[in-house]
Amino acid sequence: xxxxxxxxxxxLICKYNDLNKNELEKINYGLEGIYLSITxxxxxxxxxIILKITKSFILILIFFNxxxxxxxxxxxxxxxxxxxxSTLNFLVLPYFLLKINYSFNFYLFSLIFFNFVFLLFAPAxxxxxxxxxxxxxxxxxxxxxxxxxIYSIYILINNNxxxxxxxxxxxxxxxxxxxxxxxxxxxxxxxxKKKA
Numbered sequence: 001x002x003x004x005x006x007x008x009x010x011x012l013i014c015k016y017n018d019l020n021k022n023e024l025e026k027i028n029y030g031l032e033g034i035y036l037s038i039t040x041x042x043x044x045x046x047x048x049i050i051l052k053i054t055k056s057f058i059l060i061l062i063f064f065n066x067x068x069x070x071x072x073x074x075x076x077x078x079x080x081x082x083x084x085x086s087t088l089n090f091l092v093l094p095y096f097l098l099k100i101n102y103s104f105n106f107y108l109f110s111l112i113f114f115n116f117v118f119l120l121f122a123p124a125x126x127x128x129x130x131x132x133x134x135x136x137x138x139x140x141x142x143x144x145x146x147x148x149x150i151y152s153i154y155i156l157i158n159n160n161x162x163x164x165x166x167x168x169x170x171x172x173x174x175x176x177x178x179x180x181x182x183x184x185x186x187x188x189x190x191x192x193k194k195k196a
Contacts, residue, residue, distance in 0.1 A: 036079045044087060051095050056165060060094055063169040067151070070143040071122035072129070073176030074187060081185075089172045097168055104159065107167065111152040117174045118144050124177040130191035137192065 048057035076082035123140040125131040131140070151170055155163040175181055182189040 036082075040079070040083050040086060043083065044091060047087065047091050051091060053091070053095055053098065056094050056098055057090055059162075059165045060090055060169050060172070063151070063166055064090075064172050067144060067147050067169065067173050068176075070140045070147065071118060071124065071173055071177050072126065072131070072140070073122075073124045073173060074181045074185065075126050075128070077185070077187070089175070093172070094168050097171075098161075098164055102159070102164070102167070104156065107155050107159070107163070110167070111155060111170070114170050114174045115145065115148050115152065117178060118148050121177045121179060124179075124182070124189070125191045127188055127191050130194065132192050 044057065045054070048054040076085055118141075122144040123131055123137060131137050148170060151166045155166050179189045181187075188194075
């Protein structure tokens with residue numbers, strides 16, 4: 001299925017563009033990423049329907065990706081590992097956590113911890129996307145902390161369904177920027193320290 005999709009797209013692109021082998025390889029890499037992302041989302045969407053948490057799944061995905069954009073974090077090594085980890089993070093974890101009522105103190109101490117983790121470890125780069133620029137790392141850390149504080153303030157002021165969505169979004173990102181996660185999956189950490 002993936003091969004057919006890429007071949008179809010290649011034929012369509014080559015029909016209107018004159019590309020060399022190197023350019024076509026780059027396009028194929030991008031097409032493969034798009035295909036894997038779309039199929040992963042479709043699978044997870046159907047699981048969310050079965051679990052009856054589709055609205056929560058979509059909201060968590062949105063608010064997670066907003067903070068993920070700035071703080072980066074762990075990436076799975078292959079598409080199967082990515083699907084399994086994404087299912088655990090975005091479906092299984094929320095399925096259980098959304099059923100719990102949290103106290104103000106629980107939120108307060110958890111959010112202090114979350115912000116401390118972001119302060120220490122965000123942004124957490126990857127081998128494929130090392131953040132060599134110190135200026136960019138400072139900007140991304142600052143944006144991560146600002147967003148995390150905004151989420152935290154909302155959570156602490158409003159103990160409601162939406163607070164849980166934001167809390168779970170932060171929790172997932174805290175897991176993914178943590179060096180322990182990189183260590184568990186034998187993935188290199190602080191890639192910006194390696195030569196560009």
